[in-house]
Structures are given as structure tokens and as C-alpha cells.
Amino acid sequence: MTSFFEECAAAAVPVDERAARAAAELHLRLTKPPGALGRLETAGVQLAAIAGQSPPPVPEPAAVAVFAGDHGVLVEGVSPWPAEVTAQMLANFAAGGAAINVLARHAGARVVVVDVGVATPYEPHPGIVDANVRKGTGNMAREPALTGDEARAALDVGASTAARLVDEGARALITGEMGIGNTTPSAALIAAFTGSPPADVTGRGTGIDDQTLAHKVAVIERALARHAATPTADDPIDTLASLGGLELAALAGFIVGGASRRVPVIIDGVIACAALLVAHALVPEALGYCVAGHRSTEPGAAAALAHVGLVPLLDLDLRLGEGSGACLALPVLQAAAKILREMATFDAAGVTAKH
Amino acid sequence: MTSFFEECAAAAVPVDERAARAAAELHLRLTKPPGALGRLETAGVQLAAIAGQSPPPVPEPAAVAVFAGDHGVLVEGVSPWPAEVTAQMLANFAAGGAAINVLARHAGARVVVVDVGVATPYEPHPGIVDANVRKGTGNMAREPALTGDEARAALDVGASTAARLVDEGARALITGEMGIGNTTPSAALIAAFTGSPPADVTGRGTGIDDQTLAHKVAVIERALARHAATPTADDPIDTLASLGGLELAALAGFIVGGASRRVPVIIDGVIACAALLVAHALVPEALGYCVAGHRSTEPGAAAALAHVGLVPLLDLDLRLGEGSGACLALPVLQAAAKILREMATFDAAGVTAKH
Numbered sequence: 001m002t003s004f005f006e007e008c009a010a011a012a013v014p015v016d017e018r019a020a021r022a023a024a025e026l027h028l029r030l031t032k033p034p035g036a037l038g039r040l041e042t043a044g045v046q047l048a049a050i051a052g053q054s055p056p057p058v059p060e061p062a063a064v065a066v067f068a069g070d071h072g073v074l075v076e077g078v079s080p081w082p083a084e085v086t087a088q089m090l091a092n093f094a095a096g097g098a099a100i101n102v103l104a105r106h107a108g109a110r111v112v113v114v115d116v117g118v119a120t121p122y123e124p125h126p127g128i129v130d131a132n133v134r135k136g137t138g139n140m141a142r143e144p145a146l147t148g149d150e151a152r153a154a155l156d157v158g159a160s161t162a163a164r165l166v167d168e169g170a171r172a173l174i175t176g177e178m179g180i181g182n183t184t185p186s187a188a189l190i191a192a193f194t195g196s197p198p199a200d201v202t203g204r205g206t207g208i209d210d211q212t213l214a215h216k217v218a219v220i221e222r223a224l225a226r227h228a229a230t231p232t233a234d235d236p237i238d239t240l241a242s243l244g245g246l247e248l249a250a251l252a253g254f255i256v257g258g259a260s261r262r263v264p265v266i267i268d269g270v271i272a273c274a275a276l277l278v279a280h281a282l283v284p285e286a287l288g289y290c291v292a293g294h295r296s297t298e299p300g301a302a303a304a305l306a307h308v309g310l311v312p313l314l315d316l317d318l319r320l321g322e323g324s325g326a327c328l329a330l331p332v333l334q335a336a337a338k339i340l341r342e343m344a345t346f347d348a349a350g351v352t353a354k355h
Numbered sequence: 356m357t358s359f360f361e362e363c364a365a366a367a368v369p370v371d372e373r374a375a376r377a378a379a380e381l382h383l384r385l386t387k388p389p390g391a392l393g394r395l396e397t398a399g400v401q402l403a404a405i406a407g408q409s410p411p412p413v414p415e416p417a418a419v420a421v422f423a424g425d426h427g428v429l430v431e432g433v434s435p436w437p438a439e440v441t442a443q444m445l446a447n448f449a450a451g452g453a454a455i456n457v458l459a460r461h462a463g464a465r466v467v468v469v470d471v472g473v474a475t476p477y478e479p480h481p482g483i484v485d486a487n488v489r490k491g492t493g494n495m496a497r498e499p500a501l502t503g504d505e506a507r508a509a510l511d512v513g514a515s516t517a518a519r520l521v522d523e524g525a526r527a528l529i530t531g532e533m534g535i536g537n538t539t540p541s542a543a544l545i546a547a548f549t550g551s552p553p554a555d556v557t558g559r560g561t562g563i564d565d566q567t568l569a570h571k572v573a574v575i576e577r578a579l580a581r582h583a584a585t586p587t588a589d590d591p592i593d594t595l596a597s598l599g600g601l602e603l604a605a606l607a608g609f610i611v612g613g614a615s616r617r618v619p620v621i622i623d624g625v626i627a628c629a630a631l632l633v634a635h636a637l638v639p640e641a642l643g644y645c646v647a648g649h650r651s652t653e654p655g656a657a658a659a660l661a662h663v664g665l666v667p668l669l670d671l672d673l674r675l676g677e678g679s680g681a682c683l684a685l686p687v688l689q690a691a692a693k694i695l696r697e698m699a700t701f702d703a704a705g706v707t708a709k710h
Contacts, residue, residue, distance in 0.1 A: 030454075031444070031447055031452065031453055031454075032453075032454055032675050033561035033562050033674075033675070034562065035562065035674075036561065036562075036673070036674050036675035037454065037673060037675055037679065038652065038671050038672025038673045038674065039671040039672050039673075040671060040673070040683075080709040081707075081709045082707055084707060085706060085707055088704070088705060088706040088707060089386070089706060091704070091705070092386055092699055092704040092706055095699070095704070097386065097697075097698060097699025097703070097704050098386055098387075098698070098699065098704075099385075099386075099387055099392065099694060099698055101697075102690070102693050102694055102697045102698055103690055103693075103694075105693075105697075106686065106689065106690050106693050107686070206388035206391065206709065207388050207389065207390065207391075297393065313671070314669065314687075315670060316393050316394040316395060316668070316687070317393025317394050318391070318392060318393045318394075318395070319388075319390075319391050319393065320387050320388070320391035320392055324392065328395075328686075328687060328690060331461065331462070331683075331686040332669075332671070332683060334461065335457070335458055335461050335683060338457050338458075338460075338461050339454060339457055339458075342452075342456075342457045342460075343452060343453070343454055343457055344447055344450070344452025344453065348452070349443070349446070349447040349450070349452050349453075350443060350446070351440060351443040351444060351447060352436075352437055352439060352440055352443060354435040354436045354561065
């Protein structure tokens with residue numbers, strides 16, 4: 001039987017290069033020197049390619065999906081924060097008090113919170129979708145984080161969340177996540193998919209000291225060595241299962257789901273960048289629908305974006321995750337569409353072009 | 356008699372360091388790792404310092420003032436665009452079809468258009484404020500661009516525009532401008548105030564070729580040599596008059612006017628950066644109220660910002676001016692205030708702090 005993720009993967013088509021060319025040509029007729037709006041112009045061209053029309057529709061309203069999961073690797077001592085914080089933050093998201101709530105309200109985006117792998121019990125809340133596949137991953141340093149079936153189930157959760165949000169009106173999707181310890185599996189996935197040494201793509205996450213950072217790198221090296229010894233090490237799903245996390249798998253599915261519905265998907269920090277590598281490995285066509293919202297201070301984020309050739313819109317020294325940086329990029333993306341839709345042309349405005 | 360600009364200069368007080376410390380302390384209690392919101396946190400601290408309260412008010416609504424003027428130096432062949440385009444673009448601004456109109460509408464900011472020095476006659480329009488001081492500057496390569504009195508009159512136009520906009524409700528000011536040829540006086544002012552060689556701070560403006568760029572640098576060198584030979588070369592007003600422009604002087608007044616009213620002033624591209632150097636030389640206290648909206652591709656912009664120690668929020672390869680990049684930065688600044696106002700603390704949300 002075909003899974004929902006597989007349906008979305010099959011439905012994802014390359015972005016429309018004809019619409020992209022039409023938008024690039026339209027930019028030349030608007031009342032400004034050619035190219036003077038820089039990244040706003042390239043973003044507008046990409047939006048046209050995604051929507052298949054020039055000028056492109058404004059990507060609004062937007063929706064942020066915050067996928068939450070826990071990580072068995074936390075027992076190795078890779079983070080100073082206890083696992084219960086993942087569940088506590090779910091309640092904070094549901095109550096509207098976290099950074100992503102503030103930033104999403106500011107950007108006019110809705111937030112949906114999806115438990116795809118939280119380990120600690122919590123009070124059910126109408127604002128939290130229970131799609132729990134497994135209560136936290138295995139410790140990737142000693143065993144696969146997930147089974148292949150669990151990884152596929154989490155991909156489905158992400159893809160179906162994307163489809164539902166678009167069905168409910170979203171015209172831009174924002175990748176959010178929460179999971180204490182999740183910069184560790186993200187760095188492992190980025191090392192595996194880019195071939196970079198773990199020390200080059202592993203960062204301080206919430207702010208660990210030098211000693212914990214060295215230990216975190218060693219734990220990731222151990223997990224990569226264990227994974228490399230498996231017969232399936234070159235299969236993206238197996239790599240995801242071996243080194244990943246439930247929210248990471250859901251984000252990969254979410255990206256592919258958004259691409260299948262032809263809406264832009266704004267990629268947040270290092271967790272979303274790791275998920276992007278998974279999505280790209282499984283469904284290369286999905287990449288054209290992705291916009292890198294910002295450059296996280298985590299080194300793995302920049303490495304992952306460079307690997308797939310995306311240049312981030314913002315660079316604000318953020319390292320929070322939750323979707324925060326992607327949410328801040330949303331108004332820039334919307335402005336890019338409005339430039340193409342609302343600016344006067346030289347002819348219409350009666351402005352003389354240059355000598 | 357004291358001019359309005361001088362009144363504003365006298366009223367500008369240093370930003371409030373006590374409120375800044377209170378905001379920095381509040382950031383540590385919000386439900387996120389310390390420092391994880393990077394530039395959003397430092398921007399929030401600055402907003403608290405500007406307003407003298409923590410959390411700071413959200414800087415909304417905002418207003419963009421687009422000061423327009425023409426330049427005698429255009430006869431030297433420094434731009435491929437004819438001077439009439441300045442007046443034609445005034446009509447485009449008044450009709451709402453220019454980039455700044457689109458971006459200001461998107462950001463919820465009003466746009467006021469002020470003719471402080473346009474040379475070409477145009478049809479009067481209720482959306483254009485006639486505050487013309489002189490119909491274009493003199494050719495700075497051969498003579499002072501302005502008299503001291505003209506420069507002072509344009510400073511007054513800018514300061515009174517800022518005061519009026521704040522009186523009418525604006526809680527953030529955005530520096531906009533239009534003037535064919537105005538990257539040339541901007542580069543000259545930046546060279547004069549930073550001591551950089553003209554070749555290091557002169558850019559391609561709307562997009563000139565290598566030969567025109569070399570000529571533009573030579574014209575600026577000639578103007579600087581003429582100015583250096585005057586007995587008043589170390590007087591900021593005289594430097595402004597000698598090398599500046601009417602919209603540049605108005606912008607310097609606008610910055611000081613905003614500071615005197617204790618609202619943030621978002622600095623746009625190279626023209627606004629040159630005006631910032633003038634404002635800073637005349638009223639050092641004004642700097643604390645300034646936020647660098649973006650890093651223009653014009654080399655003089657980065658040199659000017661580095662000279663006064665400002666780091667731009669955005670870097671989107673923009674070189675349009677009009678206030679466009681500053682307008683794109685406004686939502687980031689507003690988000691910075693909302694983070695401090697709306698995020699839950701660890702205590703209130705019942706979230707465990709790290710081990």
C-alpha cells in the first residue's frame with residue numbers, strides 16, 4: 001500500500017521555470033534600476049516558479065507546524081536541559097507564551113503543535129495534536145534511533161500535517177520543532193548526508209561548554225560509525241531511522257507535503273536544515289519549494305544549506321529553533337510577491353528609463 | 356535665533372542605559388536559552404534604551420519620509436539617468452506605485468513625500484509636501500553644493516518633518532530619499548567624515564559601468580580637494596554644504612528630530628548612512644536612536660556604519676534606496692519589542708531551567 005508520504009512524493013513536480021522567467025522579465029519593467037532589489041527579486045522569481053504564475057500570489061496566510069519529539073541520546077549527556085522540558089514547552093506553545101507564538105502572531109501565521117514523539121506524559125490540550133509515533137527515540141550512539149516503520153510513520157505525520165494546513169487555507173508553510181537534545185541527531189544527519197566531519201557540523205545547541213561540545217562530537221562519531229557498519233547505510237530512510245528523530249522525520253515529510261501542494265516551505269534552523277537534507281535525498285523536486293529563512297549560528301545549518309545550494313534570507317545570530325527565524329523571514333517573502341504584484345511599470349508611471 | 360534643528364539638537368538626550376539593563380535581565384527570564392534570539396535580543400535592548408522603559412513599546416505605527424532633491428554634479432556625467440526622473444518619481448510616490456509605497460503598505464507604515472530640492476517642475480499633488488529650499492544643488496566638483504544657510508534650512512525641513520510625524524502618532528521613523536545622482540554626494544560625505552579614500556567608498560549606484568565608476572571617483576576626488584582647501588573644512592555644517600545635497604541635509608535633520616522625540620530611526624542605504632554621519636558629527640547623542648536597517652551593496656554604506664559602530668539587521672543585496680531596506684527591517688524591530696512584551700517567563704510557564 002502506498003503511504004501518504006509516498007503519494008506526496010509522487011505528486012511533487014519541479015517548479016515552473018517558465019513562470020520564473022516571466023517574473024524576471026517583469027522585474028525589468030518595474031520603476032527601479034534592474035536588480036536594485038537584490039534578494040527580494042530572486043525571492044519573487046522563486047515564488048513565481050513555485051506557484052506557476054507571474055506575478056505570484058502573496059504567500060499568506062502562513063502556518064507554522066511545531067513538531068515535538070524526544071531523544072534517547074540525551075542519556076549520553078549532550079545537553080544541560082532535562083527531557084521534561086520538551087513536554088513543558090508543549091504546554092507553553094499551547095498557551096501562546098513561547099517565542100514562536102509571539103513571532104507567528106506578529107507575522108499573522110497560525111501555529112499548530114504536533115506531538116510526534118514526546119517521551120514525558122503531559123496534560124492533553126486542544127491546542128496539541130497527538131500524533132505520537134513513539135515516546136522518544138532510541139539512543140543512536142548504541143542502536144538505531146527508530147525502526148524504518150517508525151520513520152515512515154513520522155514522515156506521514158509531517159506530510160499529512162502539511163496537506164491539512166494547505167487544505168485549511170495556508171499558502172506558506174513554516175518548519176517548527178521542539179525536542180531537547182535534537183541538535184545532536186541533526187548534526188549526525190548533516191554529517192551523514194554532506195559527508196562533512198562531525199566536528200565541522202556540530203554546534204553548541206542551547207549553549208554547551210567546550211568539554212560537552214567535544215563529548216557531543218564523540219557521541220555523533222560513534223553513532224555514525226555504528227550506522228556506517230549497517231548494510232543499508234546508503235538508503236535515506238535507513239539513515240533517517242538510524243540517526244534521526246521523530247520530529248526530524250515529520251519535518252522531512254512536511255517539506256515534501258508542502259512541495260506536493262505547490263506552496264513555499266520556509267526552512268528554519270539546523271533541525272529543519274537536517275530534515276531538508278532527508279527530504280532532498282528522498283524527493284529532489286521538493287528543493288525548489290524551499291526557502292532558507294535564516295542562517296542559524298549552528299555550523300551544521302550553513303553546511304546543509306550550502307550542500308543543497310540555498311542562501312538564507314536573514315542572518316540574525318539566532319539559535320532558538322521552534323520556527324523562529326523562518327517566521328521572521330515570512331514578511332520578506334511576502335514583500336517579494338507584493339513588489340511584483342503592486343509596483344508600477346516605467347510605462348504606466350511615465351518614468352523615463354536610463355539613457 | 357535658534358532654529359528648529361538646533362532646538363531638536365539641544366533636546367536630544369543619551370539613550371537610557373538603565374532601561375537597557377532591565378531589558379537584558381528580562382531576556383534571561385524568558386522561556387528560551389540565554390542569547391538564543393541573537394540580534395532580536397540586542398534590538399530589544401536598544402528599543403528599551405530608546406524609550407526609557409522595559410519592556411519597550413512596540414515601534415508602531417511607523418512613518419517613512421521620502422526627501423527628494425536634485426544634484427548639480429549630474430552634469431559631470433556620474434549617472435545614466437536624467438534629472439527629470441527625480442520629479443517623475445515624485446509623481447510615482449504620490450500615486451503609490453514605487454517600491455517604497457509597496458513595502459511601506461506591507462509594513463503598515465505611512466509614506467510622506469517631501470520636495471526639499473527638486474529641480475524639474477512638476478504638477479502639484481496633495482501627497483507631495485513642497486518644502487523646496489533650492490531647485491537642485493550646485494556642482495560640487497566646481498563650487499559648494501549649498502550655502503550654509505541652505506544646508507541649515509534643509510536640516511530644519513528634516514527635523515520638523517520628524518517632529519510632525521511623531522506628533523501625528525508615528526512611533527518609528529524610516530529614512531527615505533530620491534534624487535538622481537545622489538550616491539555621488541553621499542560617497543563624498545562618507546569619504547570626508549570617515550577619512551576613507553573615495554575609491555573605497557564609491558559604488559555603482561543604479562548600475563554604472565567601470566569607466567563611469569572611475570570617472571565618478573575622479574569627480575568626488577576633485578570635490579574633496581576643493582573642499583579641503585576651504586578654511587571651514589572641519590565644520591560639519593560646512594562639509595555638508597560643500598559636498599552634500601538637500602535631501603541629505605534633510606535626512607540628517609530628520610535623524611536628529613527623531614532622536615529628540617525619543618523614537619527609533621531606521622537608517623536605509625548609502626544616502627541615509629551619509630546623512631547619519633552628518634547627524635552624528637553634529638549631535639552625537641542621536642546615534643543611540645538609530646537602527647541600521649540593512650547593508651546596502653554600495654561600499655560607502657558599510658564604511659559609514661562601521662565608522663559609527665552600527666551593525667545592519669538585514670543583508671539582502673539591496674541598492675534601491677527610497678527607504679526600501681529600512682522598511683523591510685521594521686517588522687524585525689517590532690518583533691524584538693514583542694518578544695520582550697509577550698513571551699512567558701520560566702516561572703510563569705512552569706518550564707524547568709537548565710541543569
